[in-house]
Amino acid sequence: MSVNNLVFFSQSQNTPYLSAQYNDLFRIDHFNSYTDWAVKKIIPGAFVIEGGDVNYITSTINAIRKDQEVFYTLCFVAGSVNSFDSYLVDGQLPSPLYLQEEINQVADLSESHKQVDNDITKAGRLIKYLWLRPKFILQPYHEWQCQRFYQYPLLDKLSNDATDSYKWLLTLANTKILEPLVLIDRQRECAFCRSSHLSFVDVCPNCRAIDIEMQSSLHCFTCGCVDIQEKFLQDGTLICPKCSTQLRHIGSDYDRPIENHGCQVCHQAFAEAEILVRCATCEKEMAPNDLISHKIYSWQLSDKGRTVAVRGAEVDMISSFDQLDFISRDLFVHDLDWLLTSSRRYPSIVFGLFGIYFANLPELAETMGHSRLLQMLESFAQRLRNMLRTPDLSARSSENLIWLLLPNTDEEGLRGFQVRIETSLESMQEESEYKLEARFMGISSAQVSSREDAELLLARFRSELI
Ligand SMILES: [Zn+2]
Ligand SMILES: [Zn+2]
Ligand SMILES: [Zn+2]
Numbered sequence: 318m319s320v321n322n323l324v325f326f327s328q329s330q331n332t333p334y335l336s337a338q339y340n341d342l343f344r345i346d347h348f349n350s351y352t353d354w355a356v357k358k359i360i361p362g363a364f365v366i367e368g369g370d371v372n373y374i375t376s377t378i379n380a381i382r383k384d385q386e387v388f389y390t391l392c393f394v395a396g397s398v399n400s401f402d403s404y405l406v407d408g409q410l411p412s413p414l415y416l417q418e419e420i421n422q423v424a425d426l427s428e429s430h431k432q433v434d435n436d437i438t439k440a441g442r443l444i445k446y447l448w449l450r451p452k453f454i455l456q457p458y459h460e461w462q463c464q465r466f467y468q469y470p471l472l473d474k475l476s477n478d479a480t481d482s483y484k485w486l487l488t489l490a491n492t493k494i495l496e497p498l499v500l501i502d503r504q505r506e507c508a509f510c511r512s513s514h515l516s517f518v519d520v521c522p523n524c525r526a527i528d529i530e531m532q533s534s535l536h537c538f539t540c541g542c543v544d545i546q547e548k549f550l551q552d553g554t555l556i557c558p559k560c561s562t563q564l565r566h567i568g569s570d571y572d573r574p575i576e577n578h579g580c581q582v583c584h585q586a587f588a589e590a591e592i593l594v595r596c597a598t599c600e601k602e603m604a605p606n607d608l609i610s611h612k613i614y615s616w617q618l619s620d621k622g623r624t625v626a627v628r629g630a631e632v633d634m635i636s637s638f639d640q641l642d643f644i645s646r647d648l649f650v651h652d653l654d655w656l657l658t659s660s661r662r663y664p665s666i667v668f669g670l671f672g673i674y675f676a677n678l679p680e681l682a683e684t685m686g687h688s689r690l691l692q693m694l695e696s697f698a699q700r701l702r703n704m705l706r707t708p709d710l711s712a713r714s715s716e717n718l719i720w721l722l723l724p725n726t727d728e729e730g731l732r733g734f735q736v737r738i739e740t741s742l743e744s745m746q747e748e749s750e751y752k753l754e755a756r757f758m759g760i761s762s763a764q765v766s767s768r769e770d771a772e773l774l775l776a777r778f779r780s781e782l783i
Contacts, residue, residue: 320362320417320424322346324354326377327367335365335395338413351380360387362420365410368396378405382474389446391423404458404470407450423449430626439476439485440494446475447618448626455616457501464512464598466504467613483511486616494622497614505608512598517605519590521580528581529590536574537564543574543586649712653722653771660762669726669761670774671734674782675717677754685751693745693753700741704734718779731759758782 323343325335328350335345346361348354364387366377374394382388382405393410394402411419426449447453457467465483472482489495506513521529533546540560548558555564555571564570576586594603618626644652653670660666681690705711710722726734735757746752758778765774 319344319360320420322359322361323363323365324348324359324361325365325367326350326354326373328370328373329367336413339416342413342417351377351384355380355384358386361390362424363391363393363407363416366392366394366406368394368398371399371402374398374402378402379474382471383477388442388475389449391419401458401460401470404456405474426451440489442475443472443489444494444618444622444626446471448623453617454498455495457613457615459502464510464514465506465611466513467502490616492621493619494625495616496619498617499615500612501615502613504611504613505605506611507594507596507599507601508603508607508609509601510596510599511609511611512596513611514597515608516595516597518593518595520593521583521585522587522589522591523580523585524583525591525593526580526582529578530581531577532579532586534574534577534579534586535564535571537562537571538569543576545579643711643713646712649710649720649722650771650775652710653774656722656724656762657765657769657771657774661767667725667727667762669723669728669731669734669759670778671721671723671731671759672757672778672782673719673721673738674756674758675753676756678717681751681753689751693749693751696745697742697753700745701738704737704741718782720775726761727763728759728761731761735759756782 321343323339323345325345325347326349327347330349339345343362346357346359364381366374368374378392381390381392392406393408393416394406395410398406407419410416430445430448447455455469455471458470459467469482469486472485476482476485486495490497504513505515507515518527519529520527534543535546535549535555536543537549537557537560539562540557542557542559544558549555549564556562557564557571562570567573574586575588577588578590579586592605594605594608595601596603656666656668660668678690681693685693705721706723708724712720712722723730723734738755738757742753742755758781760774760778769777
């Protein structure tokens with residue numbers, strides 16, 4: 318990427334009409350189309366697309382965001398742009414000085430972005446795109462013709478495959494790469510196809526016909542007959558059609574039943590019609606209760622996402638330990654402090670603190686590949702899980718350091734624990750050419766100096782392990 322280069326796309330054969338100041342600050346290369354540009358593949362500080370022609374902008378910006386090399390590059394439009402495409406560009410072409418500032422900022426952030434092979438995965442591409450735009454908010458775009466009303470244009474473009482971007486978004490949210498920012502809308506969707514194009518229709522609760530009508534009915538107290546009002550009317554007086562009693566006083570002779578709807582097909586009278594939902598997309602019918610409620614948020618890159626951006630995928634690796642039910646570091650420190658205080662007062666309270674440090678995760682990730690390393694860590698976590706008892710607590714203080722708090726465990730217990738972990742790790746790696754380099758350290762409550770609190774203890778431990 319060259320920070321002093323601009324690539325200008327316009328359909329015109331003439332040199333672009335950018336003011337002199339742009340020419341003073343940048344070298345400007347002009348292309349008629351992405352295809353022309355792709356021959357030379359000059360990687361600029363920013364792309365500028367001439368505004369006006371909607372189709373031209375759409376095809377150019379789509380091609381850029383799907384390009385493996387420049388998907389993340391700043392891209393401005395000089396002139397009008399349609400609303401969908403505005404989610405894919407970085408706005409209107411700013412003044413030359415401001416443009417230079419923006420380009421420099423992206424270049425700086427790009428320095429700190431861990432390149433590894435992240436760009437190959439769509440999540441890696443998204444993280445990079447967001448990392449380079451610290452204030453970027455992934456906004457849903459509302460379009461009534463769209464099956465679910467909302468779309469995330471950037472996810473659609475960066476995914477490069479036909480997968481449902483909502484599914485991808487769910488994965489990004491579950492792995493905590495993205496975090497929700499603002500609740501934009503909540504809508505109900507079809508239980509079968511998740512379409513939000515639904516119609517609600519009142520039907521007869523008996524035969525489900527739609528031909529129902531409001532009707533004024535009367536209820537004769539003498540014989541209990543319920544029927545429509547017309548049948549009671551005879552020469553201007555109310556006579557029960559069944560028992561012929563003359564009905565004079567509402568409340569004592571007759572009243573109006575709450576069943577004031579009638580079905581024209583099965584003639585059932587009823588108080589409330591049933592509501593049936595019809596999906597306009599898949600044409601299936603369902604009850605309102607069966608609809609799926611869907612919350613639509615705007616999203617941003619999380620702390621974890623930023624960590625992945627600077628450090629590569631190590632954080633994902635260690636997430637395989639999530640099955641250990643980590644508690645937060647703060648809670649862990651709190652519990653450790655509490656146990657320290659208690660054990661000083663009551664010598665019968667003993668516990669052990671155990672640290673596990675993985676020294677070679679980045680190297681292994683490179684030599685054996687992420688997915689195999691992930692499998693290896695997962696099976697280790699599984700074995701560790703089986704060794705822990707319910708009251709044992711675990712916390713993670715950095716991506717490759719795990720703490721365990723083991724109540725009722727003295728020095729001897731800790732030694733035994735370490736031997737079991739080592740044996741288990743060995744047997745697990747017996748046939749593997751790659752070895753997980755794990756360092757262990759245990760200390761029992763009796764060995765802790767009375768001047769050390771939880772924070773100091775963890776800090777000392779950490780410096781000895783790493
Ligand atoms: Zn009916
Ligand atoms: Zn009657
Ligand atoms: Zn449907």
